[in-house]
Amino acid sequence: MAREKYQSLTEQMFYILICLRQENCGVDIMKKVEELTNGRVIIGPGTLYSLLDNFVKEKIILETKIENRKKNYVITKLGTEMLEKEYLRVTILKNDYEMLVKGGEQQ
Amino acid sequence: MKDKTKRIMNFRFDRYEDAESKLEKLASKGIFLEECGSFLWTFRKGVPKKVKYTVTYFSEGSVFNPDNSDNQQTYFDYAKAAGWNFVTQFNQMQIFCSEADNLIPFETDEKEKLNNIKRCMKKSFLPSMIVLILVFVLNLILQFNSFQSNPIDYMSDYSLLLSSSMMVVATIYQIYSLLTYFLWLKRSEKSIALGGDCEKNSNIVYKIVDIIFLVFLFGILGYLFFYLAYKTSGFGLILSIAQIPILMIVFWSSIKYFKRKKASATKNKVISFAILIIASFAYLGLLMTFIMRFGFGISNESNYRTVNWKLSETESYEYRLYSDEIPLTSEDLYGPIDYNYYSYERKSDNTFFIFKSAYRQDSPPAKDAPPQIEYEMLVPQFDFVYRLTKEYLLEIPEWRDNTTFELIDNKKFDTVEAYQRYYEDTPTGEYILFFEDRIILLRMEEPLNTNQISIIKEKLQI
Numbered sequence: 239m240a241r242e243k244y245q246s247l248t249e250q251m252f253y254i255l256i257c258l259r260q261e262n263c264g265v266d267i268m269k270k271v272e273e274l275t276n277g278r279v280i281i282g283p284g285t286l287y288s289l290l291d292n293f294v295k296e297k298i299i300l301e302t303k304i305e306n307r308k309k310n311y312v313i314t315k316l317g318t319e320m321l322e323k324e325y326l327r328v329t330i331l332k333n334d335y336e337m338l339v340k341g342g343e344q345q
Numbered sequence: 346m347k348d349k350t351k352r353i354m355n356f357r358f359d360r361y362e363d364a365e366s367k368l369e370k371l372a373s374k375g376i377f378l379e380e381c382g383s384f385l386w387t388f389r390k391g392v393p394k395k396v397k398y399t400v401t402y403f404s405e406g407s408v409f410n411p412d413n414s415d416n417q418q419t420y421f422d423y424a425k426a427a428g429w430n431f432v433t434q435f436n437q438m439q440i441f442c443s444e445a446d447n448l449i450p451f452e453t454d455e456k457e458k459l460n461n462i463k464r465c466m467k468k469s470f471l472p473s474m475i476v477l478i479l480v481f482v483l484n485l486i487l488q489f490n491s492f493q494s495n496p497i498d499y500m501s502d503y504s505l506l507l508s509s510s511m512m513v514v515a516t517i518y519q520i521y522s523l524l525t526y527f528l529w530l531k532r533s534e535k536s537i538a539l540g541g542d543c544e545k546n547s548n549i550v551y552k553i554v555d556i557i558f559l560v561f562l563f564g565i566l567g568y569l570f571f572y573l574a575y576k577t578s579g580f581g582l583i584l585s586i587a588q589i590p591i592l593m594i595v596f597w598s599s600i601k602y603f604k605r606k607k608a609s610a611t612k613n614k615v616i617s618f619a620i621l622i623i624a625s626f627a628y629l630g631l632l633m634t635f636i637m638r639f640g641f642g643i644s645n646e647s648n649y650r651t652v653n654w655k656l657s658e659t660e661s662y663e664y665r666l667y668s669d670e671i672p673l674t675s676e677d678l679y680g681p682i683d684y685n686y687y688s689y690e691r692k693s694d695n696t697f698f699i700f701k702s703a704y705r706q707d708s709p710p711a712k713d714a715p716p717q718i719e720y721e722m723l724v725p726q727f728d729f730v731y732r733l734t735k736e737y738l739l740e741i742p743e744w745r746d747n748t749t750f751e752l753i754d755n756k757k758f759d760t761v762e763a764y765q766r767y768y769e770d771t772p773t774g775e776y777i778l779f780f781e782d783r784i785i786l787l788r789m790e791e792p793l794n795t796n797q798i799s800i801i802k803e804k805l806q807i
Contacts, residue, residue, distance in 0.1 A: 250453060250454055265422060268427060268449075280453060281449075281453055282449055282450045282451045282452045283424040283449070283451060284401050284423075285451075285453045287423055288458075288460070288461045289454070309419055
């Protein structure tokens with residue numbers, strides 16, 4: 239199910255997983271993603287909640303502890319694999335673009 | 346509390362944009378949402394401000410929850426961090442507002458948003474919709490049953506016809522709502538697959554259809570109440586109109602009470618529904634007692650006097666003796682009768698389908714009771730009604746195999762077709778007379794002689 243559902247990651251998913259390589263809480267993720275991307279990628283609260291909820295259900299991330307009512311999460315092995323897979327996918331895209339579009343121009 | 350106002354909001358879950366823009370418009374007029382309900386929403390008056398609203402759904406939300414759950418609190422925290430302030434909630438619907446200018450949208454992934462809505466609808470909207478449709482369909486089946494068991498009574502009774510058509514309209518509307526939801530879902534899925542947003546649902550056609558349905562529904566409802574008010578006694582009417590509001594108040598008070606007592610959601614749900622069911626039965630009982638005690642279907646037009654009639658040494662019963670005008674009386678048929686306790690009753694029911702006038706001259710039970718007569722005139726307004734009526738009238742239940750209808754000479758009453766009822770090969774005083782456009786039923790105590798037939802023909806203008 240997880241594989242089917244997340245064949246590719248959206249930017250928002252991608253950056254949430256990036257942030258969760260270290261333990262983090264939801265509110266911090268929201269702020270951090272905005273900082274990391276200079277405001278290019280923003281995550282709305284509703285979307286953040288459902289993404290984290292789904293990630294936990296699909297065992298992509300893990301709920302670690304609740305501090306002052308704040309839930310903390312960290313990425314799992316499955317999540318790391320997905321991030322890696324996404325990296326490979328985007329790399330293939332990048333390489334293909336360079337070879338077919340940029341390389342094609344030079345010929 | 347003068348600074349509070351209540352407004353009716355006809356809100357549809359898949360038209361959240363409509364609610365958002367309406368709330369924003371109201372805020373710019375200085376009317377701010379404070380609490381929402383199923384139909385009546387509470388607003389607070391203040392200085393006009395530019396406020397942005399967002400209507401979202403939280404799948405774990407429920408009116409039965411005693412407190413906001415930890416998950417919901419987390420949800421609120423995220424919203425707060427993004428600049429959205431929680432306003433109010435009803436079931437899964439959550440409303441947030443913000444006065445900030447460059448605000449992070451509440452939802453930034455349309456696919457997640459749609460999935461979330463889908464999840465919420467599966468949990469609350471769809472089951473309740475399907476239950477409602479089932480209840481309506483069941484009701485329609487019952488009404489169809491009453492139509493089958495006596496089409497004449499059914500078709501001549503305005504309140505039955507109106508309540509049936511109301512049920513039909515309500516059922517169609519529910520099914521329509523369900524279909525438009527699925528249509529919206531499919532369109533949104535398609536649009537998102539192509540990289541777009543959830544389909545905007547504030548289509549003008551939908552609004553017009555909604556208005557037409559509501560006007561129609563409330564029109565029939567209003568007419569039904571008007572009809573009942575005209576036909577029946579006032580208190581009975583008030584009792585039956587008040588039924589739904591009273592039951593709703595009981596139900597919501599129970600939910601609120603157990604919420605305050607911090608009962609768990611399941612406990613609250615079970616107890617509140619149990620109370621609702623018990624209250625419905627209690628109310629029905631009350632209504633029944635009232636009807637049995639005072640009567641319900643009494644026409645205000647009739648004038649009558651009541652007599653206390655001794656049935657035996659110990660028993661007595663109150664009888665109503667009517668003195669309506671009727672075209673044919675026992676005196677016409679049988680000569681002068683001097684009797685003080687005759688009741689002359691007339692009942693007319695005219696509907697779109699059939700005009701029905703029933704007449705009866707009778708008296709309370711007594712050994713020396715004078716002859717009673719009873720007759721009905723039916724004027725079907727359509728061919729199929731005529732056919733149905735005829736079929737029904739000539740039908741003899743299987744268990745009454747000692748009864749038959751025998752054809753009689755059409756010349757007798759100048760009919761198209763005429764029957765006399767026979768009981769075990771003996772003719773009775775019951776006749777069914779079919780004319781070109783009307784049907785007359787006669788129920789006399791004895792078969793009629795030629796002289797009486799000519800009197801009837803004259804009096805009933807045959």
